[in-house]
Amino acid sequence: xxxxxxxxxxxxxxxxxAQNQVxxxxxxxxxxTVTDANGVGRVSLEAPGVVTxxxxxxxxLSYRNNGxxxxxxxxxxxxxxxxxxxxxxDSPGAVYSVDGGRNWGALAALTIRxxxxxxxxxxxxxxxxxxxxFAQAIAAGSGGQLRFRGIVK
Amino acid sequence: xxxxRLMPGCGFAKRKSRLRLRCMAASALAAGTxxxxxxxxxxxxxxxxxxxxxxxxxYDLPSGGQxxxxxxxxxxxxxxxxxxSVASTDGGDVATFPGAANQVLTFRVTNAGNGNESFVLxxxxxxxxxxxxxxxxxxxIDSNGSGVYDPGIDTVYVAGANNPLLAPDASVLIxxxxxxxxxxxxxxxxxxxxxxxxxxxxxxxGTTFAGQGQGGGDAVVGATGADAEDDxxxxxxxxxxxxxKSADVVDPxxxxxxxxxxxxxxxxxxxxxxxGSLANLRIADAIPAGSSFRAGTITLEGAxxxxxxxxxxxxxxxxxxxxxxxxxxxxAARTVxxxxxxx
Numbered sequence: 001x002x003x004x005x006x007x008x009x010x011x012x013x014x015x016x017x018a019q020n021q022v023x024x025x026x027x028x029x030x031x032x033t034v035t036d037a038n039g040v041g042r043v044s045l046e047a048p049g050v051v052t053x054x055x056x057x058x059x060x061l062s063y064r065n066n067g068x069x070x071x072x073x074x075x076x077x078x079x080x081x082x083x084x085x086x087x088x089x090d091s092p093g094a095v096y097s098v099d100g101g102r103n104w105g106a107l108a109a110l111t112i113r114x115x116x117x118x119x120x121x122x123x124x125x126x127x128x129x130x131x132x133x134f135a136q137a138i139a140a141g142s143g144g145q146l147r148f149r150g151i152v153k
Numbered sequence: 154x155x156x157x158r159l160m161p162g163c164g165f166a167k168r169k170s171r172l173r174l175r176c177m178a179a180s181a182l183a184a185g186t187x188x189x190x191x192x193x194x195x196x197x198x199x200x201x202x203x204x205x206x207x208x209x210x211x212y213d214l215p216s217g218g219q220x221x222x223x224x225x226x227x228x229x230x231x232x233x234x235x236x237x238s239v240a241s242t243d244g245g246d247v248a249t250f251p252g253a254a255n256q257v258l259t260f261r262v263t264n265a266g267n268g269n270e271s272f273v274l275x276x277x278x279x280x281x282x283x284x285x286x287x288x289x290x291x292x293x294i295d296s297n298g299s300g301v302y303d304p305g306i307d308t309v310y311v312a313g314a315n316n317p318l319l320a321p322d323a324s325v326l327i328x329x330x331x332x333x334x335x336x337x338x339x340x341x342x343x344x345x346x347x348x349x350x351x352x353x354x355x356x357x358x359g360t361t362f363a364g365q366g367q368g369g370g371d372a373v374v375g376a377t378g379a380d381a382e383d384d385x386x387x388x389x390x391x392x393x394x395x396x397x398k399s400a401d402v403v404d405p406x407x408x409x410x411x412x413x414x415x416x417x418x419x420x421x422x423x424x425x426x427x428x429g430s431l432a433n434l435r436i437a438d439a440i441p442a443g444s445s446f447r448a449g450t451i452t453l454e455g456a457x458x459x460x461x462x463x464x465x466x467x468x469x470x471x472x473x474x475x476x477x478x479x480x481x482x483x484x485a486a487r488t489v490x491x492x493x494x495x496x
Contacts, residue, residue, distance in 0.1 A: 053197025069215035
């Protein structure tokens with residue numbers, strides 16, 4: 001199992017990267033509160049193999065333009081995994097989808113329509129995907145990181 | 154519990170939170186397996202689920218046209234969380250009496266974790282906070298799901314042999330049977346706790362049992378410590394009932410003599426004393442020989458009751474009257490009246 005995952009983790013991106021000038025890497029960390037001998041809690045980020053319901057996750061997307069020319073109209077999208085509740089992002093410029101990627105916008109502009117026809121404002125937990133659209137082109141050789149948070153359902 | 158292994162490759166199929174109906178083999182059923190079809194949502198993502206994340210970037214090429222790149226897939230396995238809750242369902246003290254045997258306390262044990270888990274049960278009968286110590290004689294599983302203790306039908310629990318196996322969010326009723334000491338006095342309370350502990354292990358939240366989780370991952374103790382208990386109480390109730398019957402006679406001449414045509418109004422008062430209450434209290438009285446029941450004269454607490462055997466609390470049976478008083482608390486009384494005419 002572990003070997004299989006490791007293999008895929010290597011195979012998939014490298015196959016995709018071969019013809020791309022931009023690289024994109026996804027990482028996930030879990031926030032663990034470690035209590036020291038004095039009873040003081042300290043939050044640490046760990047790269048988990050395993051998680052349990054209620055764990056707080058931090059997803060980190062790293063992008064880099066490895067090409068010789070700027071990459072313009074740069075958009076990064078991340079669907080939220082099924083078993084994760086979206087818990088916000090501190091990377092500016094994010095827009096959200098609450099309908100599986102059909103519509104995107106600021107969270108305040110999105111609504112959830114119930115089966116009975118009524119609607120309510122969308123909340124963080126409704127988010128099914130997050131997207132960043134960069135106004136500036138990514139210059140050759142430069143890159144950055146995007147982060148968002150989630151909680152294991 | 155380690156009863157489900159992921160097959161290689163199945164992790165990448167999106168495992169939506171599906172119904173987890175895990176009935177074990179027949180041998181396990183005999184050992185008290187309990188299955189309930191319910192979604193695993195409340196307890197969280199089922200143990201063994203793989204969470205995959207990847208992102209996509211799109212951008213315009215200098216040469217025109219658009220390109221996209223997909224990130225690596227980062228995968229997490231959801232471990233088994235061990236959590237349990239126990240709650241008394243009695244809704245208050247259970248009335249009992251000195252020297253009684255097989256007195257029943259009822260508890261609900263719920264698997265609050267996200268994997269199939271067995272729970273070890275024990276009854277603690279020498280805990281504080283009470284006036285006497287009941288003697289817990291057996292623990293019984295509500296194996297037929299009736300919600301009440303069925304002697305000889307429900308399965309007697311034997312620690313380790315038939316630990317109830319519960320799917321995530323599933324629960325089972327557990328009965329604790331106790332004997333009440335003969336010396337327990339009226340109004341005294343006796344406490345018994347039911348303790349349920351995850352069979353995989355328990356301890357401080359975060360304690361990990363490597364490789365023992367469902368799906369082959371670790372089992373991790375959740376916020377409940379994977380053990381839980383609740384208390385139930387017996388209350389000795391020595392309620393008793395006293396009946397007092399009186400009669401008023403009115404003769405046809407305005408007097409109080411007993412002659413043919415005189416009408417006798419009987420008044421029956423049931424008074425409950427002691428503590429607690431009496432359930433299913435019932436008054437029945439025969440019509441005396443030489444007299445006839447006067448139709449439509451039965452009352453309960455001053456309110457008329459019909460003569461027919463119907464939805465109201467009383468009736469004329471043809472030879473007497475019967476009135477059902479239901480549950481009457483100690484200190485309360487109920488008054489029934491009816492009339493006969495002397496033949």
